[in-house]
Amino acid sequence: MGVVMGKDEKVNIPHLYMKLAMDLEKLRNYPWGMYSFDFLLKQIDKTRHKLEQNEGYLMEGFLFGFQIWIMEVVPALGEICGTKVNRNFTGPLYVEILGSRGVIDMGISNEATVAEDVLGVRRRRRHRTELLNAIESEMVAVKDRLRENVEDVSLWRRSSGFKDKFSTQETWILTRTSYAHIDWANNYGQGCEMYRVDVTCALCKNAAESRSHLFFECSYSSQIWENLMLDILRGSYTTDWNAIVALLKQSDRDKKRSFCLRYGFQTIIYVIWRERNKITHGESPLPMNAVKKLIDKGVRNKLSLLRSRGGKGTESALQYWVSTRT
Numbered sequence: 001m002g003v004v005m006g007k008d009e010k011v012n013i014p015h016l017y018m019k020l021a022m023d024l025e026k027l028r029n030y031p032w033g034m035y036s037f038d039f040l041l042k043q044i045d046k047t048r049h050k051l052e053q054n055e056g057y058l059m060e061g062f063l064f065g066f067q068i069w070i071m072e073v074v075p076a077l078g079e080i081c082g083t084k085v086n087r088n089f090t091g092p093l094y095v096e097i098l099g100s101r102g103v104i105d106m107g108i109s110n111e112a113t114v115a116e117d118v119l120g121v122r123r124r125r126r127h128r129t130e131l132l133n134a135i136e137s138e139m140v141a142v143k144d145r146l147r148e149n150v151e152d153v154s155l156w157r158r159s160s161g162f163k164d165k166f167s168t169q170e171t172w173i174l175t176r177t178s179y180a181h182i183d184w185a186n187n188y189g190q191g192c193e194m195y196r197v198d199v200t201c202a203l204c205k206n207a208a209e210s211r212s213h214l215f216f217e218c219s220y221s222s223q224i225w226e227n228l229m230l231d232i233l234r235g236s237y238t239t240d241w242n243a244i245v246a247l248l249k250q251s252d253r254d255k256k257r258s259f260c261l262r263y264g265f266q267t268i269i270y271v272i273w274r275e276r277n278k279i280t281h282g283e284s285p286l287p288m289n290a291v292k293k294l295i296d297k298g299v300r301n302k303l304s305l306l307r308s309r310g311g312k313g314t315e316s317a318l319q320y321w322v323s324t325r326t
């Protein structure tokens with residue numbers, strides 16, 4: 001039994017793929033390589049007229065493959081559009097020639113747009129440290145809770161049978177070999193000891209780094225958290241991790257508030273964690289104001305994307321977020 005994941009809740013999954021997913025032998029033998037190549041060409045043809053649009057464009061297909069190929073064929077492109085990477089850098093070459101919204105997609109349907117939520121699953125990476133994997137799990141779980149506000153029409157396979165609600169996390173687990181579940185909220189401190197890393201907080205250099213310290217007892221991260229969340233949380237404002245998680249789990253009748261709280265939380269965690277890693281790896285951190293702006297922009301982008309897709313309760317969320325910024 002296979003699983004077909006829709007790219008967007010508003011787009012029908014082609015019948016062919018449902019049939020293919022039911023027969024794994026057929027699925028394996030299907031000429032995906034040829035299909036994907038055709039898909040990529042169609043996408044390039046479709047998108048090339050939009051290259052000059054300032055607000056960006058969406059492109060699907062095997063873009064990394066295409067990027068590497070085009071860089072090989074037209075070496076001058078590297079000089080025009082590329083950014084030189086550090087000579088010591090041994091990772092894969094990534095040159096931004098197709099815009100920041102360029103995405104890789106598995107090439108399943110040529111008429112669909114990629115839903116961010118599903119894309120989120122594909123983008124999920126395996127990290128070398130369990131700690132990072134656990135953070136990804138937590139982010140997926142938050143995303144999953146957000147999905148409950150979206151009306152799905154298809155039936156999704158869940159661990160307890162077919163349900164009309166899609167669970168990113170369960171689908172992720174069902175489509176892959178399962179691994180031990182790590183509740184990072186409980187293991188953060190232990191992880192630090194296990195790997196014997198420097199346990200002093202990289203952000204404030206003033207306390208032992210633990211999950212509770214980083215989110216958001218730390219004098220650095222609490223400033224960011226307060227700046228972005230005080231107006232949303234008001235009376236229930238707290239820097240205590242467990243209390244925050246409890247707030248996130250609560251169902252809020254005020255959808256716009258709920259959206260802002262959850263997206264804000266997700267973005268703040270991500271950006272703080274990234275800053276923390278930058279410092280740990282000897283890079284210089286962004287100034288505090290730049291970090292706040294970055295988070296604000298991230299949440300705005302996410303909310304306007306949601307609004308453009310017409311999600312329930314998202315119309316006023318962006319407006320609400322902006323009103324808490326002033």
Ligand SMILES: [Zn+2]
Pocket residue numbers: 201202203204205206207213214218219220
């Ligand atoms: Zn700190």
